[in-house]
Amino acid sequence: MSQFCIQVINPNTSPDMTNTIARAARSVAAPGTTILASSPSQGVESIEGHFDEAIAAIGVLEQIKQGKTQGAQGHVIACFGDPGLLAAREVASGPVVGIAEAAMHLATLVATRFSIVTTLPRTVIIARHLLRQYGFEHHCAALHAIDLPVLALEDGTGLAQQKVRERCIQAKREDHSGAIVLGCGGMANLARELTQELGMPVIDGVTAAVKMVESLLALGLGTSKYGDLAYPNKKPLSGCFEQLC
Ligand code: 2AL
Numbered sequence: 001m002s003q004f005c006i007q008v009i010n011p012n013t014s015p016d017m018t019n020t021i022a023r024a025a026r027s028v029a030a031p032g033t034t035i036l037a038s039s040p041s042q043g044v045e046s047i048e049g050h051f052d053e054a055i056a057a058i059g060v061l062e063q064i065k066q067g068k069t070q071g072a073q074g075h076v077i078a079c080f081g082d083p084g085l086l087a088a089r090e091v092a093s094g095p096v097v098g099i100a101e102a103a104m105h106l107a108t109l110v111a112t113r114f115s116i117v118t119t120l121p122r123t124v125i126i127a128r129h130l131l132r133q134y135g136f137e138h139h140c141a142a143l144h145a146i147d148l149p150v151l152a153l154e155d156g157t158g159l160a161q162q163k164v165r166e167r168c169i170q171a172k173r174e175d176h177s178g179a180i181v182l183g184c185g186g187m188a189n190l191a192r193e194l195t196q197e198l199g200m201p202v203i204d205g206v207t208a209a210v211k212m213v214e215s216l217l218a219l220g221l222g223t224s225k226y227g228d229l230a231y232p233n234k235k236p237l238s239g240c241f242e243q244l245c
Contacts, residue, residue: 007063008076008210012046014039017185021037077098080184080185092223093222095221097213099205099206141177172198190204
């Protein structure tokens with residue numbers, strides 16, 4: 001049996017969300033796969049805009065470096081904006097997969113069009129940018145926001161989860177799409193139950209990305225070091241960035 005070590009990085013600093021993500025990742029990992037769950041030592045406790053993403057990207061790079069020293073062969077970036085994805089690929093040699101790209105890719109394999117249900121309205125524009133960047137613009141029927149902050153998913157009240165469920169039901173009724181993509185790492189534990197309840201694929205990016213990284217590792221495929229994803233050119237980094245060398 002293959003023995004893989006996959007690092008699942010929560011780019012925000014919320015320990016509760018890291019636990020939710022780690023549990024979901026372990027629930028789908030193959031028997032031979034170890035999940036190394038991690039989050040940055042400093043940064044933002046939730047990622048809800050461009051400013052947050054810029055900070056989170058540095059944390060992702062710090063975590064990739066640490067994951068490599070701990071034996072990680074592949075990496076998942078478990079935030080729906082995929083912060084720092086291409087930079088992470090430059091510093092990694094194994095595969096690096098973001099949860100937004102993973103969920104979107106899988107959605108196109110099981111439906112002609114999908115809907116996205118995310119957290120705050122301001123994160124919708126981030127998802128739109130990614131759809132364009134990844135070439136999935138024409139596959140997405142609509143985007144919905146539950147209009148609650150990311151950390152509402154970890155407040156223990158269940159309100160955010162109820163809103164996700166309601167938005168998914170609304171998306172099924174209104175969008176004429178065949179699948180729903182959950183647009184936050186903190187929603188990772190909801191996909192299976194919603195898939196059952198709605199009778200259509202509801203896709204979470206954390207579990208999708210873990211299975212994609214496992215597949216790439218099983219095929220012996222890592223990030224290409226030929227071309228723009230080659231290791232960064234060596235040059236001095238100053239101040240707090242020295243630790244990224
Ligand atoms: C996210 C996410 O997945 N984690 C986080 O902190 N912010 N993005 C989002 N759209 O809710």
